[in-house]
Amino acid sequence: MPKVSVILTSFNKHEYIAKSIQAILDQTYQDFELFIMDDNSNSETLAVIEPFLSDKRVKFFKSNIQTMEERVEKTRYAVLINQALQLAEGEYVTYATDDNVYNRRRLEKMVGYLEQHPKVMVVYSASQTRYLNEMKEITHSITRPARTISWLAPCMTDHCSVMHRMSILPQIKKAFGSYWDEDHQFYRLGDARFFWRINHFWAFYPINEVLDENYITPKSIHAQLFNDSPNQFSKLLPPQRTCKELREYLRALRRRDEG
Numbered sequence: 001m002p003k004v005s006v007i008l009t010s011f012n013k014h015e016y017i018a019k020s021i022q023a024i025l026d027q028t029y030q031d032f033e034l035f036i037m038d039d040n041s042n043s044e045t046l047a048v049i050e051p052f053l054s055d056k057r058v059k060f061f062k063s064n065i066q067t068m069e070e071r072v073e074k075t076r077y078a079v080l081i082n083q084a085l086q087l088a089e090g091e092y093v094t095y096a097t098d099d100n101v102y103n104r105r106r107l108e109k110m111v112g113y114l115e116q117h118p119k120v121m122v123v124y125s126a127s128q129t130r131y132l133n134e135m136k137e138i139t140h141s142i143t144r145p146a147r148t149i150s151w152l153a154p155c156m157t158d159h160c161s162v163m164h165r166m167s168i169l170p171q172i173k174k175a176f177g178s179y180w181d182e183d184h185q186f187y188r189l190g191d192a193r194f195f196w197r198i199n200h201f202w203a204f205y206p207i208n209e210v211l212d213e214n215y216i217t218p219k220s221i222h223a224q225l226f227n228d229s230p231n232q233f234s235k236l237l238p239p240q241r242t243c244k245e246l247r248e249y250l251r252a253l254r255r256r257d258e259g
């Protein structure tokens with residue numbers, strides 16, 4: 001059985017996804033399986049993914065989502081991740097997206113940390129986020145540090161910068177009924193919502209090194225939701241729940257536990 005299960009979600013990012021997949025396959029740490037969970041992308045994107053499928057580490061699944069109505073009914077990447085988690089065999093789980101590029105030593109460093117710290121359940125790293133315009137030029141870039149042991153992970157880190165033990169999942173499911181929350185009120189904050197669940201029980205431990213680069217493109221969910229002229233996708237979604245709400249809830253939980 002592989003030590004690490006990497007779960008990559010994909011939808012229509014043909015310009016970026018090859019780089020994302022290649023960076024995973026080229027890791028210095030090689031004992032992993034890679035789930036490529038595609039949400040029925042266009043043929044351009046599927047053509048880019050296809051050459052990678054002969055790699056024995058790659059497990060490919062494609063949904064059969066057809067309409068925009070189906071696409072907004074649930075937080076799609078949460079649905080795909082939950083499907084992959086049912087099949088994943090690793091001792092550790094980590095996530096990727098089709099617009100994120102892992103540093104070559106990301107798995108090595110995160111696995112190393114968890115191996116050295118048996119009581120730590122979740123580790124996160126610093127990351128670099130680059131914002132791209134329509135011409136794929138970088139308009140600005142921010143580094144997200146990973147300095148503190150965090151009981152407030154929602155909206156402080158992204159799921160592409162996290163690795164957790166598989167063994168946390170039964171407790172999450174018992175407490176909340178599922179692993180990732182598929183509720184479409186959290187489409188914008190799906191990972192923050194998952195971290196909110198984790199933070200009920202466990203803290204996130206830092207590796208303060210940039211171990212991935214994240215790209216926000218005009219197609220990103222974030223960009224679509226904050227666009228001045230809402231498109232069909234953002235119009236069909238319900239009002240999105242907020243970082244503030246998730247973080248305030250966790251703060252109150254901590255105060256109660258400490259008080």
Ligand code: TYD
Binds near residue numbers: 008010077080096221
């Ligand atoms: P992305 O557009 O990169 O959003 P952001 O970076 O602003 O959070 O989408 C995040 C992930 O969701 C990406 O890996 C693809 C996946 N996704 C689906 O699986 N199905 C969908 O219908 C959409 C819109 C996204």
Ligand code: MG
Binds near residue numbers: 097099215216220
């Ligand atoms: Mg993205």
